[in-house]
Amino acid sequence: MKRFDTIVMVDWSGGNDTGPSPRKDAIWAGVNRDGLAQEPVYLRNRTVAEEWLDALLTSEQAAGRRVLAGFDFPFGYPAGFAAALTGSCDPLVLWDWFEDRIQDTPASNNRFDLAGEINQRLGNGKGPFWFNGLRRDVESLARNLDAYTNPFAQKRQSETLAKGAFTCWQMGGAGAVGGQIFTGLPVLARLRRKFDVAVWPFQPLDKAISFVEIWPSLTVGSAPENKIKDAWQVSEVSKQVAAMPHAALIEILDVVSPEEGWIFGLGFEDKLTAPPLRNDCFALPPGVHWTPVAEALQRLRDRLVPVAGIETVGLQQAMGRILARDVTAKRANPPLPNTAVDGYGFAGGRDAGTVDLPLSSGRAAAGDAPGILPADHAIRVLTGAALPQGVDTVVLQEDVVVADGRVRFAGPVRQGSNTRKAGEDVAQGQTILEAKRRIASADLALLAATGAAQIDVRKQLRVGVLSTGDELVEAGDSAEDGQIYDANRPMLLAMVAQLGHIPVDLGRAPDDRGKLRARLDAASAQVDAIITSGGASAGDEDHVSALLSEAGAMELWRIAIKPGRPLALGMWHGKPVFGVPGNPVAAMVCTLVFAGPAMGLLAGADWVAPQGFDVPAAFTKRKKAGRREYLRARVRDGQAEVFASEGSGRISGLSWAEGLVELAEPAGEVSPGDLVRFIPFGSFGI
Numbered sequence: 001m002k003r004f005d006t007i008v009m010v011d012w013s014g015g016n017d018t019g020p021s022p023r024k025d026a027i028w029a030g031v032n033r034d035g036l037a038q039e040p041v042y043l044r045n046r047t048v049a050e051e052w053l054d055a056l057l058t059s060e061q062a063a064g065r066r067v068l069a070g071f072d073f074p075f076g077y078p079a080g081f082a083a084a085l086t087g088s089c090d091p092l093v094l095w096d097w098f099e100d101r102i103q104d105t106p107a108s109n110n111r112f113d114l115a116g117e118i119n120q121r122l123g124n125g126k127g128p129f130w131f132n133g134l135r136r137d138v139e140s141l142a143r144n145l146d147a148y149t150n151p152f153a154q155k156r157q158s159e160t161l162a163k164g165a166f167t168c169w170q171m172g173g174a175g176a177v178g179g180q181i182f183t184g185l186p187v188l189a190r191l192r193r194k195f196d197v198a199v200w201p202f203q204p205l206d207k208a209i210s211f212v213e214i215w216p217s218l219t220v221g222s223a224p225e226n227k228i229k230d231a232w233q234v235s236e237v238s239k240q241v242a243a244m245p246h247a248a249l250i251e252i253l254d255v256v257s258p259e260e261g262w263i264f265g266l267g268f269e270d271k272l273t274a275p276p277l278r279n280d281c282f283a284l285p286p287g288v289h290w291t292p293v294a295e296a297l298q299r300l301r302d303r304l305v306p307v308a309g310i311e312t313v314g315l316q317q318a319m320g321r322i323l324a325r326d327v328t329a330k331r332a333n334p335p336l337p338n339t340a341v342d343g344y345g346f347a348g349g350r351d352a353g354t355v356d357l358p359l360s361s362g363r364a365a366a367g368d369a370p371g372i373l374p375a376d377h378a379i380r381v382l383t384g385a386a387l388p389q390g391v392d393t394v395v396l397q398e399d400v401v402v403a404d405g406r407v408r409f410a411g412p413v414r415q416g417s418n419t420r421k422a423g424e425d426v427a428q429g430q431t432i433l434e435a436k437r438r439i440a441s442a443d444l445a446l447l448a449a450t451g452a453a454q455i456d457v458r459k460q461l462r463v464g465v466l467s468t469g470d471e472l473v474e475a476g477d478s479a480e481d482g483q484i485y486d487a488n489r490p491m492l493l494a495m496v497a498q499l500g501h502i503p504v505d506l507g508r509a510p511d512d513r514g515k516l517r518a519r520l521d522a523a524s525a526q527v528d529a530i531i532t533s534g535g536a537s538a539g540d541e542d543h544v545s546a547l548l549s550e551a552g553a554m555e556l557w558r559i560a561i562k563p564g565r566p567l568a569l570g571m572w573h574g575k576p577v578f579g580v581p582g583n584p585v586a587a588m589v590c591t592l593v594f595a596g597p598a599m600g601l602l603a604g605a606d607w608v609a610p611q612g613f614d615v616p617a618a619f620t621k622r623k624k625a626g627r628r629e630y631l632r633a634r635v636r637d638g639q640a641e642v643f644a645s646e647g648s649g650r651i652s653g654l655s656w657a658e659g660l661v662e663l664a665e666p667a668g669e670v671s672p673g674d675l676v677r678f679i680p681f682g683s684f685g686i
């Protein structure tokens, strides 16, 4: 499916002319052309609206621009209605049926009479339609539900899922949609005959114009006080749709419902409401030559927003996933007061001196429902048992003598000894884990203990990895002189997976702008973010940066970092592209330091600054001022060792290393024993 150039979202109205000055309850259209939002358009009645739509579709079609037009009324009825009325279950036949019969002028229309006629034919005059907005009575159309019967389902399947959606059988009244269908479908039927239109989800959207059914309340909240609700809502929806990545739109439109139709976006609300990434999200301040690492990171942190949707998974599947919402404890831990030891339970503390209590029969073990202990008795209790009523203190079994049906021990004993209070670990309703957290194995214990079984997590980010360079061949293939094996791609794909995303292998692209463009085009429809390696600099063969700048969507980030030449960051069809350098060492370091945290934000995680540790150096190093340096390092015997060579093509050193030593920007000299910051690879999430 091709991209849409123009998005038009229409809030329809079944009412009569609303006058020349903009008001609510009229027809409103929200238009977004090439991603630019237009002022909402006020259409005072349906004749005006039809003329306006006709003019818009004429000009867009003439200009070869694809249009997605949404209308806020059902395109179909509950199953069986169309066939009962028209003899065909094709909803488009029903559209024409209405178009034949509805007489509509700005001042009045026959929708209530037609509803009554249908009731007469299909429901013995008692349904399926109801509500009469006229002063005069209409035969077979009741004003209320007193004697109502409906031979069809009350709601379409989609309406049962869309919370708050109205039934299409109610012909009027606040929020009702029945009248809009009667007066809207005839207009759409005419437009459909005149223009090159496909209707969703009944037809494949391969025409110049697509009609979809919308329900703005699905994804748009209430309007600000100074705005007209209908006007505001349609412009918000059109913005949401325009901002959505094309791939997400394709996913949303992939619906099978040939008779009843469907509400656009239902089931994908999170995709519509996700704040979009701005095309300028990688823009740098003008004039700055070398950006410090911290500032580059801050910029990513400020601008990137989650693009991943939300799904509900079972407890075990939640491992490693990112929480989409805060989780509160359904149940306290422990749920009831219980004993922390094996021993004897009784009520109240005791002063110094011998305590002698009659032993009650029975015992309380873990899993037993708490019983009742008579006053001034003791009872045998086992670790984990809920305390019987009348027990708040436990004495260890090693500290008592049991004989002749009595328990004796020496005081003093503090009240509450050896017991755990209900909720002392977690209270019911307490937030146990916060949104944006990556779920660890211990979290599963906490979630399970407090009663969580289904967890709302972010869908995993799909990250494409592409290698660029004419010199590259695939591992295992024969390599000619001048060729080298593609080392970055296997490494980067594995890193993506370790970071919790879904790696998508985009293969290799030659140093050819056209081919690279085609690859990025295809990839951007398939993934949420792209990592390319190679060609990121500003040389003749640096096609990644050339292409992204050509598209006006790239920034070459000259970051004061070693290893790592410029990082090319850009947006390609709404998808962020991280163009890391080709040298494997620089490719890995730039991915760890920049792409990793950035992808975390896109995936809905918190910004994670990798935790480092100050350890004594086992090496000597003289460093120049101006750049932050990362050395391949590992810790042995409590000291940081660094790899013998700093060459950025030395792949063996990457494999040798277990982390990086980070040296700050100022010039400096490191001698053995000096403290240096060591960041284990694990801190970066790999």
Ligand code: AMP
Binding pocket: 467, 468, 469, 471, 472, 484, 485, 486, 487, 488, 489, 533, 534, 535, 536, 537, 581, 582, 583, 584
């Ligand atoms: P570039 O950033 O494209 O100028 O590449 C810098 C260096 O990294 C060159 O020596 C490339 O041959 C090498 N290189 C680029 N991509 C890869 C790769 N995928 N695997 C191994 N080396 C690469």
Ligand code: MG
Binding pocket: 468, 469, 470, 534, 535, 541, 582
């Ligand atoms: Mg290259």
